[in-house]
Amino acid sequence: MLNLEQVDVIDGGDLGLLISLRASGICLQLLNPSKHVHELLRLTRLDRVFEIRWSENSGELTVEGRDSGDQNGSVTSPGP
Secondary structure (H helix, E strand, O other): OOEEOOOOOOOOHHHHHHHHHOOOOOEEEEEEEEEEEHHHHHHHHHHOOOOEEEOOOOEEEEEEEHHHHHHOOOOOOOOO
């Protein structure tokens, strides 16, 4: 799990690293991406490649993305 909560900016090199990790068989779950980072993942369709999770105050996670149908939790996106 990679917590992106404090990440405000992500560039092509960062996206390339995530893709390389996935290509080598490392399945990352991306936790709490900022609105900007989530939008970039959506525009590049990487939100379909990586599982994206948001933690809530209750400690439960909501799930969006690639394998969300196999996970416990609801499939959602982070608000408007």
